Amino acid sequence: MRKNLTLSLILVLLISLIFSVNLFAQEKGGTLRYAMIDTPPSLDQQVVTSDLATIIAQHIFEGLYTFNSQYAPVPMLAEGSMVKEDGRLVTINLRQEVTFHNGKEMTSEDVVASLKRWGEFGVRGPVLFNYIEAVEANGSYAVDLHFSEPFSAWQSMLAFINGGPVILPSEIMENADERPISPEDYIGTGPYEFTRWDTGRFIQLSRYEDYAARSDQADGYGGERIAYFDELRFIPVSEVGTRINGLRAGDYDYAESMQGDLYEDLKADDRVNVLVNQGAQFGEVFFNQKQGIMTNKKLRQAILAAVDMEPVMQAAHGHPDLWDLNGSIMPEKTIWYSEAAIEKYSRGDAELARKLAEEAGYNGERIRYMATTSYQTMYDSSVVIAQQLSEAGFNIDLQIYDWATLASRRNDPEVWDLFYTWHGFVPDPILYTFLSPTYPGWWDTAKKRLLVNNFTQAMEQEERVEIWSELQEEIYDHVPILKTGDNYTYDIVVPEVKGFGETSLIWPKFWNIWFE
Amino acid sequence: MWVYTFRRLLTIIPTLLVASIIIFSFMHLMPGDPAAVMLGTNATPEQVERLRTQMGLNRPIYIQFLTWIRGAFVGDLGESIFFQSPVMSVIRSRAETSILIAFFSMILILTIGVPVGVISAVKNNTPLDQFSMGFAMLAASIPTFWLGLNLMIIFSVNLGWLPSSGFPSVIESGNLMNLKYLILPCLTLAAPNSALIIRLTRSSMLDVMSEEYVKTARAKGLKESEVVIKHIFRNAIISVVSALGFTFIALLSGTVVTETVFSLPGVGSLVVQSVLRRDYPVIQGVIFVVVILYVLINLLTDLSYGFLDPRITYD
Numbered sequence: 001m002r003k004n005l006t007l008s009l010i011l012v013l014l015i016s017l018i019f020s021v022n023l024f025a026q027e028k029g030g031t032l033r034y035a036m037i038d039t040p041p042s043l044d045q046q047v048v049t050s051d052l053a054t055i056i057a058q059h060i061f062e063g064l065y066t067f068n069s070q071y072a073p074v075p076m077l078a079e080g081s082m083v084k085e086d087g088r089l090v091t092i093n094l095r096q097e098v099t100f101h102n103g104k105e106m107t108s109e110d111v112v113a114s115l116k117r118w119g120e121f122g123v124r125g126p127v128l129f130n131y132i133e134a135v136e137a138n139g140s141y142a143v144d145l146h147f148s149e150p151f152s153a154w155q156s157m158l159a160f161i162n163g164g165p166v167i168l169p170s171e172i173m174e175n176a177d178e179r180p181i182s183p184e185d186y187i188g189t190g191p192y193e194f195t196r197w198d199t200g201r202f203i204q205l206s207r208y209e210d211y212a213a214r215s216d217q218a219d220g221y222g223g224e225r226i227a228y229f230d231e232l233r234f235i236p237v238s239e240v241g242t243r244i245n246g247l248r249a250g251d252y253d254y255a256e257s258m259q260g261d262l263y264e265d266l267k268a269d270d271r272v273n274v275l276v277n278q279g280a281q282f283g284e285v286f287f288n289q290k291q292g293i294m295t296n297k298k299l300r301q302a303i304l305a306a307v308d309m310e311p312v313m314q315a316a317h318g319h320p321d322l323w324d325l326n327g328s329i330m331p332e333k334t335i336w337y338s339e340a341a342i343e344k345y346s347r348g349d350a351e352l353a354r355k356l357a358e359e360a361g362y363n364g365e366r367i368r369y370m371a372t373t374s375y376q377t378m379y380d381s382s383v384v385i386a387q388q389l390s391e392a393g394f395n396i397d398l399q400i401y402d403w404a405t406l407a408s409r410r411n412d413p414e415v416w417d418l419f420y421t422w423h424g425f426v427p428d429p430i431l432y433t434f435l436s437p438t439y440p441g442w443w444d445t446a447k448k449r450l451l452v453n454n455f456t457q458a459m460e461q462e463e464r465v466e467i468w469s470e471l472q473e474e475i476y477d478h479v480p481i482l483k484t485g486d487n488y489t490y491d492i493v494v495p496e497v498k499g500f501g502e503t504s505l506i507w508p509k510f511w512n513i514w515f516e
Numbered sequence: 517m518w519v520y521t522f523r524r525l526l527t528i529i530p531t532l533l534v535a536s537i538i539i540f541s542f543m544h545l546m547p548g549d550p551a552a553v554m555l556g557t558n559a560t561p562e563q564v565e566r567l568r569t570q571m572g573l574n575r576p577i578y579i580q581f582l583t584w585i586r587g588a589f590v591g592d593l594g595e596s597i598f599f600q601s602p603v604m605s606v607i608r609s610r611a612e613t614s615i616l617i618a619f620f621s622m623i624l625i626l627t628i629g630v631p632v633g634v635i636s637a638v639k640n641n642t643p644l645d646q647f648s649m650g651f652a653m654l655a656a657s658i659p660t661f662w663l664g665l666n667l668m669i670i671f672s673v674n675l676g677w678l679p680s681s682g683f684p685s686v687i688e689s690g691n692l693m694n695l696k697y698l699i700l701p702c703l704t705l706a707a708p709n710s711a712l713i714i715r716l717t718r719s720s721m722l723d724v725m726s727e728e729y730v731k732t733a734r735a736k737g738l739k740e741s742e743v744v745i746k747h748i749f750r751n752a753i754i755s756v757v758s759a760l761g762f763t764f765i766a767l768l769s770g771t772v773v774t775e776t777v778f779s780l781p782g783v784g785s786l787v788v789q790s791v792l793r794r795d796y797p798v799i800q801g802v803i804f805v806v807v808i809l810y811v812l813i814n815l816l817t818d819l820s821y822g823f824l825d826p827r828i829t830y831d
Contacts, residue, residue, distance in 0.1 A: 200781030249672040249680040404548030
């Protein structure tokens, strides 16, 4: 009995010790210094899709919804929602006592103004607002979305913060247009508030002491958000060697976008921890379907048959941990993963390509392929693809531009046949740019329109997954794009920063993260 | 001299006008669209077009030019497309770093380049001269990028004596200790430029040393130090001074590699980033300011000849 009591006491003491160490470990304080590759153009999330902007702005601004660790939409500023009239009316209830960084309480008036500005001027807004007839306040803490026809992806659209519908005070949103708002208007509801933009030096955020955190458990971007750091400082450091040396020298705590060929060295270095980002990106070659030689579907199929993606990924991303040969347009760990038609992916069959090209009536005409040197991985991939196409008998004219020039030229269907770009991770396929008929490439066939329409109107998730599979099959048959494969960026962080685990999400976030 | 100075100052106006037309034309001949860069890869052509209209980029080029030049001559260089703030304030925010780097690098260049060049010339063809020339050759041929990263690895990562990168403002914080951020960049920049000044000083000195009046000075029994300083160095320095003027201008605006390696918010990297972003007002504004500086520093260099050599007049 006495022995049991002693053991129990020791156990209680041990548990208390563990708890006290844990509490001590998660104390608030410190400035997290983040070395990023460049300065973002603006932090206005509604009209800018730069990842650099999102990495910073997600700490300032919040949307009605966000994504959990499974990339399913979950409420953030919303309390919940009700879908009525067969999906034509959605009522979103708002959380109460949420305040903006200027102290004002968020109400339905702010939400309506923010959604309207995003719907009219936001980069991704029109995708959702093509289906919305009206947005109205329903009392102070609820908003009604009136749909012209059911649109199943509305939650995902409201949850995707990059170019997405973040909520700001109505007095700012009512006066905003397509131009990014100015820094003095960076007023959100997030755990950090914007405090300073020292041009060329840093962007600084400070903990918002009156932050109204959710009470549900943190999961992905969802749930409770606790700001442990006093300040977050985002510093532009364009040179990768400087980011690494700066972190090793103790001048930075987190450095983003490391090179693939440094992966092994950095993993072996005990002064840094390596974090692979979960959000898979992929390279894509667009075909000009409006004008020129690539309007020939058979020829596009020939090009698809010619390319083996393994050397492409190897050259561009290096270490195998950083890429997957995945023919499914959506990554493997998502509900959207599909094996439909992926046997046509990465065949590298020059014989078949020649046969298909002959059937297409191809006689060695020049194929203008635009690529960029602004991003090393894009350039490396483009060169290997061009080489393979040349070996398969295509007359490739590889034209190299800086990104700004390429982004401008691709809008002119007269000057190109193929161009290379990349697509960031999206949690719902409706967000893919190549589905837009106005995006360069101009994929706009009756079959595609029908499938996209069915996809957006299906309200059941299983049905949506099925239709997405059909769309993927159509992608491999019609060949509007060529997917290279999934790749993962990786960052490094000093070992004293805790809370990440092995990986980070699409964009690294710094709530629920602390200094040991 | 005053008439000369006034005449030279007047030449700034046509120089700026011609430079502005060239800059403006080249900027707008360059393909690429600032609106597309700002909105990102996912923007549709309609959205890009709307933003272009909002920014006034769809107006005829000559109207854009006249608007810009009218503002430029009264000190308003327009608004940065990327930063959404006045170009003058963007340049001002970068000027501190560039001016301090140029200033401290020049001090290093002068204190290394001129004495070593003089000693090398005086001790011509001795081991000391060969050592100096070897050093100059090495300093000139090491790539700035490599030197910068290696200085960083030695002094920041391994020894931990100096910060690796960045530069917090001295003016805003009032903290002179922030100047330590500039030690490695200035050393990196001084190395190749000192080499140039060493070689130039040495060759100018050697040229003058073979002149008859130097032999006369020695024959008169003057002390060797007096011959070297008064008769050789003073006559040889004019070509070095002109090189220093150009070096200073280059350091103010053309230190892109060093600014990139040390992540410094200077004018050089601002120009390169602005070209990539097609931020026309910033590119035009910086070049406008640099042209003014160029003319002014050239004028100062020319005026300094008169002080160094009384035979030079400005009538």
